[in-house]
Amino acid sequence: MTDSGKNKIPLDTFLIGIGASPGISIGETHSVNRERVRAVERPIAAEEIPFEVNAFLEAVQQSKMQLEEVKAAVSDRQLAEHLYIIDTHLLILEDQMLIDSTLELIRNEQINAQGALKRTLRRFREVFERIEDEYLRERGSDIDSIGERLLRNLLGEGQQAIAGLDRKVVVVAHDLSPADTMQMEKEQIIGFVTDVGGRTSHTAILARSMGIPAVIGLENITALVKEPTPVIIDGSHGTVILNPSDETFREYLKKKQNYDYLEKELLSYRELASETRDGHHVALRGNVELPDEIPLVLAQGAEGIGLFRSEFLFLNRRIPPGEQEQFEVYKDILEKMAPNPVTIRTLDVGGDKFVPEINLADEANPAMGLRAIRFSLKERRLFHIQLRAILRASAFGPARIMFPMISGVAELRACRECLEKARAELAAEGVAFAAELPVGIMIETPSAALVADMLAQEADFFSIGTNDLIQYCLAVDRGNEHVAYLYEPMHPGILRALRMICQAARDKGIPVAMCGEMAGDPLYLLVLLGLGIDELSMNAPGIPRVKRVLRQVTREDGEQLLARLSSLPTAQDVSRLLEEEMGKRFPELFAPMPI
Structure with a gap:
């Protein structure tokens, strides 16, 4: 396996990055040049403007043609359920904000096309960097990918092919686009590693869906x-x-060998009931961004959608989507998922991030600023349009509506008033909608956890957003490398908050769900079972793994483990005991991490 005389890298050089896609690959590296091209801005004379305008528009068209070619190749390889990602990139290339902003800079500032594009992309990227939600923030990588393609085409620089290799390799690159990943043949590319990237990027999501092991964010793997x-x-x-x-x-x-055997075994769990050995049912549902993801969700055995993020209807456009456009999207997803329920979360992004005509000043702390339900209650017209669209769509399948970032009863009541107004308006117009539309709230602020008993009297269900709840409770920005180590899902304070929320829901007889990252991690399954969580919503590929653990334990197992964990004083103590217990029960799933 080794040839230390030929290779200058010392034996057993260990690197730690971000596990983007599970699995183990053993082979030889193949470096692919994906270094970012350097755009140089320069002033241009008036007579050069038409040339630069045409150069930019030709680069846009060339980029579209390249992506259409990827789509055709992907279709041949039966990866049609992932084509929405390429379609998203094509939509970005047709986005008038992207095109008009670049053309305006060329014409008005009299700068070259690559400089104008660079400025436009920087503005787009700044929008995404201010988004608190990690999943949404990672969508900025799609902007990076499109920008890189456009710049390469502007500069006439080709891109090294990633397909058609004659041997099995592990690809090494600075970064990889979703289009790169989609063109990977598993027979040749058995894994990939990159300098940059995030776990919730489309590239990472694709790698998980395709079963290609990947480690990203290694910083200097290409240099080594x-x-x-x-x-x-x-x-x-x-x-x-x-x-x-x-x-x-x-x-x-x-x-x-052990991992590959386990993965084959997991395939058999997709069609089995999601219940414990003693017959306790826990609904396993999917987190979804676009209707095109539904085939993958259904293929993994999901019992509906526990979180449909409506934000992508609103991002990167000059004018927010109208009622009809939203209605058609919600109707489509409800029809495709029927008879399973779909939980539609109302807009969960700050207004300054998508509505140019609403001029909000930059906020010093956007995570605690005008975002989510706070923004919706301020901009009632936009909220009203979304509520009408959801109500109309509810006539086509079992829908649930969920309000994000509720901090107290007053906000929930205000939301219900807005919903009733939309309901009364539609009834007066003779427009059909479901007689029953369960109204839920996301519990993701400490105040909501503290008054969960009061909220439970006026909500039809809870959904715990652990990503923000943990961050806010522990006062930790997990995106800040200096304090990210303090982001502890098993902190005793978090366990107490979760118990408080679940007990409040039980006392009032309403179901409680979880849609944060903890929900899709089987390590925490016994704890969540002990808490009495009724529903777990996660990215679709995680469902069989969680189901496998669920079907081999009892609810009493979870309650007993939770009691033991709740007596421990530190997050490290809790995590250590949890990992030991799950390692004993499922050694094939929770082998200790190599040192």
Whole structure:
């Protein structure tokens, strides 16, 4: 496996990154040049403006043609359920804000096309960087991908092909676009590693869906690997081992065999009931961004949609979507998921991030500013349009509506008043809508947890957004590398908050769901079972793994473990005991992370 004389990298060089897609790959590296091109801005003379305008428009058309070619190739490879990602990129290329802003800069500022595009992309990127939600923030990587393609076409620079290799390799690149990932043939590309990237990027999501192990965010892997190098990547733990020793090779070969066996076994769980050994049912549902994701959700055995993010109807456009446009999207997803329920979350983004005509000043702390339901209650006209669209769509399938970032009863009542106004208006117009539309709230602020008993009297269901709840309760920005280590899902304070929320829901007889990252991590399944969570909503590929754990335990197992964990004073103590317990029960799933 190794050839330390040829390779200057020391034996067993361990690197730690972000595990973007689980699984173990053992092979040799293949470097692909995906370094960002450098756009140089320069002033232009008036007579050069038409040339630069045409150059930009031709780059847009060339980029569209390239993506259409990717779509055609992907269709041949039966990955049609992922084509919405390429369609998203095509929509960005048709976005008038992107095109008009660039053309205006060329004409009005008299700068070259690449400089104008660079400025426009920077503005777009700044919008996404201010978004608190990690999943939404990572959509900025799509802007980066499109921008890179446009710049390369503007500069006439080709891009090294990633398909058509004649051997099995682990791709090494600075970054990879979703189009790159979609063109990967699993027979040749057995994994990939990158310098940059986030776990919720479309590239990472695709890798998980396609079953290609990946580790991203390694920072300098391209600088280390200059020639073909033996490598092991462990996408489950975010570990990369360059030039592994014979002993390490044998160890990981055994781990890979065990992992591959487990993955085949998981396929059999997709159609099985999501219930414990003692017959307790927990609904496993999907988190969805676009209707085109539904085939994947259904293929994984989801019992509906626990979180449909409506934000993408609103982002990156000059004018917010109208009622009819929203209605058609909601109707489409409800019809495709019927008879399973769909939970539609109302807009969960700050107004300054998508509505140019609403001039909001930059906020020093946007995470605690005018966002989510606060924005909707301020901009009642936009809220009213969305509520009407959801109500109209409810006639076509079992819908639920969910309000984000509720901090107290007054906000919930205000939301219900707005909903009743929309309902009365539609009734007067003779427009059909469901007689029953369950109204839920996301519990993601400490105040909502503290008054959960009061909120439970006026909500039809709770959905715990653990990502924000943990962040706000612990006063930790997990995107800040200096304090991210304090982001502890098993902090005793978080456990107490979760118990308080679940007890309040039980006392009032309303169901409680969870749609944050904890919901899709089987490590926490027993804890959530002990808490009495009724529904878990997650990214679709995680459903079989969670179901496998669920079907091998009892509710009493969860209650007993929760009691033991609740007596411990630190997050480290709780996590250690939890990992030990789950490691004993499921050694094939929770093997200790290599040191």
